[in-house]
Amino acid sequence: MSALLEVKGLKSGYGRIPILFGVDLAVADGEYLGILGHNGMGKTTALRTLMGHLPTTDGSVVFAGKTITHLKPHERSRLGIGLVPQGREIFPDLSVMENLRMGLAAAPKEDRGVIDTVLQDFPRLVRLLDRRGGALSGGEQQLLALARCLCTKPKLILLDEPTEGIQPSIIEEIIETLLALKTRWKMSLIVVEQNLEFITSLSDRILHIQKGRITEELDRETLLAREGQMIPS
Ligand SMILES: Nc1ncnc2c1ncn2[C@@H]1O[C@H](COP(=O)(O)OP(=O)(O)OP(=O)(O)O)[C@@H](O)[C@H]1O
Numbered sequence: 001m002s003a004l005l006e007v008k009g010l011k012s013g014y015g016r017i018p019i020l021f022g023v024d025l026a027v028a029d030g031e032y033l034g035i036l037g038h039n040g041m042g043k044t045t046a047l048r049t050l051m052g053h054l055p056t057t058d059g060s061v062v063f064a065g066k067t068i069t070h071l072k073p074h075e076r077s078r079l080g081i082g083l084v085p086q087g088r089e090i091f092p093d094l095s096v097m098e099n100l101r102m103g104l105a106a107a108p109k110e111d112r113g114v115i116d117t118v119l120q121d122f123p124r125l126v127r128l129l130d131r132r133g134g135a136l137s138g139g140e141q142q143l144l145a146l147a148r149c150l151c152t153k154p155k156l157i158l159l160d161e162p163t164e165g166i167q168p169s170i171i172e173e174i175i176e177t178l179l180a181l182k183t184r185w186k187m188s189l190i191v192v193e194q195n196l197e198f199i200t201s202l203s204d205r206i207l208h209i210q211k212g213r214i215t216e217e218l219d220r221e222t223l224l225a226r227e228g229q230m231i232p233s
Pocket residue numbers: 014017019037038039040041042043044045046086161
C-alpha cells in the first residue's frame with residue numbers, strides 16, 4: 001500500500017502556546033490509523049492542524065503526492081480530506097436531510113446524487129430524515145456527522161473522539177458502519193480516541209500520543225488483552 005498522507009515533524013499550537021512538538025505519521029491508501037491518548041495530549045489539535053484549521057508552524061504534510069502544509073481547509077477538502085469534529089457540530093434546527101445537504105455545499109453539481117449513495121450505509125438515518133438534528137441522540141448525531149462528511153467523497157476522514165458521550169449500543173453500530181465503509185468506499189481514516197475497545201476494533205495500526213508527540217506504536221494484540229483497562233500512561 002502506498003502512503004496517502006505523510007506527516008513529518010509537524011508542529012502547531014494556539015498563538016504562542018506550542019502543543020504539537022514534531023509529529024511524524026503516515027497513512028496508507030485504505031488504512032485505518034488510530035491515535036490513542038489521554039485528555040489534553042493534542043489529539044484534537046493534530047486533526048485541526050491536518051485539516052488546516054490551525055496553522056502549521058513547522059514540518060510538512062503531503063497528501064496524495066501533493067504538499068498541502070499551508071493550504072486552507074476548503075482546499076484540503078477539495079483534495080479529499082474531511083473532518084468529523086469533536087462534538088459533531090450538527091445544525092440543531094435543520095433536519096437530517098438538510099444537514100446532509102450542507103455537506104454538499106462545496107460539491108460540484110454532478111455530485112448531488114451522492115446523498116442517496118451515502119444513505120445506503122446509514123439505514124438508521126433513512127428513518128430520521130425529517131427529524132431536527134437537535135432532536136437526535138448523541139449516537140445518531142455522530143452517524144449524521146459521519147454521513148455528512150462522506151457527502152464530500154473524502155479519500156481520508158479525520159474522526160475526532162466519536163464515542164464521547166455515546167451509548168455503548170450505538171458505539172457498536174458506528175464501528176460496524178466504519179468497517180463497512182472501509183470495504184465499500186476504500187477510504188482511509190485517522191481516528192483519535194480515548195476508548196481502547198473502539199480503537200482496537202477499527203484500526204490497522206495504533207499510535208500513542210503523549211504531550212504533543214507520538215511516543216510509540218502500540219501493539220494491537222497487547223491492547224486487546226487490556227480491553228476495559230486504562231490507556232497506557
Ligand atoms: N483554543 C485553545 N487555546 C489554547 N489552548 C488550547 C486551545 N484548545 C486546546 N488547548 C490546549 O491544547 C492542549 C491539547 O488539547 P487538545 O484538545 O488537542 O487535546 P486532546 O488530546 O484532543 O484532548 P481531549 O480528549 O480533552 O479533547 C491542551 O492543553 C489544551 O488545554
